[in-house]
Amino acid sequence: MHMVVGFFPSCVSLPQERNWPKYNSDRFFCKRDRRDIRSNYIRRPQILPSDHGEDTGPRVFVLSDLHTDYSENMAWVKCLSTVRYKKDILLVAGDVAEMYKTFVLTMSLLKERFMHVFYVPGNHDLWCRGKDFVDSIEKLNALLDACRRIGVETNPKIVDGLGFIPLFSWYHESFDREKDIQGIYIPSLEMACKDFHACKWPGTLSSKDFSLAVYFDEMNEKNRILISDIQRLCDKIITFSHFLPRQELCPEKRMLFYPNLPKIIGSDYLEGRIRSIHGDNGSTTGCHAFGHTHFCWDAVLDGLRYVQAPLAYPRERKRRMNGGEDWLPFCIYCNGRLTNQLSPCYWSDYYSTNTRDPENMELAPWVSRFYRR
DSSP states (O other), X not given: OOEEEOOBTTBOOOEEESSOOSSOOSSOOOHHHHHHHHHHSOOOOOOOOOOOOSOOSOOEEEEBOOOTTSHHHHHHHHHSOSSTTTTOEEEEOSOOOSSHHHHHHHHHHHHHHOSEEEEOOOTGGGOOOSSSOSSHHHHXXXXXXXXXXXXXXXXXXXXXXXXXXXXXXXXXXXXXXXXXXXXXXXXXXXXXXXXXXXXXXXXXXXXXXXHHHHHHHHHTGGGHHHHHHXXXXXXXXXXXXXXXXXGGGSOOGGGOSSTTGGGGSBOHHHHHHHXXXXXXXXXXXXXXXXXXXOOOEEEEETTEEEEEOBOOOHHHHHTTTTOOSTTOSEEEEETTEEOOOOSOOHHHHHHHHSOOOTTOOOOOHHHHHHHHO
């Protein structure tokens, strides 16, 4: 039996039978599939929380892809300590919740637990599948207004000498420059990615060209003066986005159940924006956090550290696909410096010792097994 991947745009999902519905869902799959998945999936080792000892000054934590429309994820947020993080800073790199009311509740709970909370929107946050919003831009503005009321920061700001810069972004297909996988049937982007149906864009804005990537990048221009002030006044700067700034922050296509994933994950405009802030050679005192793909990641590329710390879907945590949940939120800064690189992160650890080879078209064994059925 042929199998394909049911895919949400923020993660690689579980395989499903080939007679998929119009919009793939990752929530429904048969017991036989569950057994096959257990035997083929790579298990990421559990990541243990680190002990930072005596902390001086605020700590900085990162977290993405909370997806609190799932009751298990909302319960996880509610279980976060109301005492431990009172002096700390949290960066939320998008995909908080699909439902507006759930988003507001989630961000309110986080603001009650952290001294400062920063946020950038993800694709799930802008889904409009009800009648509450005319389009995704109207919903975006509503989310930003809600953040202002709650006290969540969405603009650049200096806190205790640290510069924090949220970067708005959206993906474009040409972000993917690596050779496509041939010889297997891969569902179209429109079939595999719910954004094409759940997001509604006004006028000429579209996920099928550069227009959305440009629109969201231009939102960063209104903060140009604030960013310049941070660059002038701070020697430690942390930027963050939902989408990926570099394709190297995602596994090679032959490793993915949905090989076209790189076409809907990142933006060249975003990497250009990041390098204009941190410099072409990066910085030992800087870091960029991101989300979207649900792969935990911690790597240095061209002198800059890139981190992803996703809560992800409950089923992903149960399989330790993203390291579990006990290590979250992940502390990237304490005692006046960036923390040590995270280990183990399966894919970033893999590429720290294995050369990336996008010309290699041989499917990874776990992918090949699914597409042969």
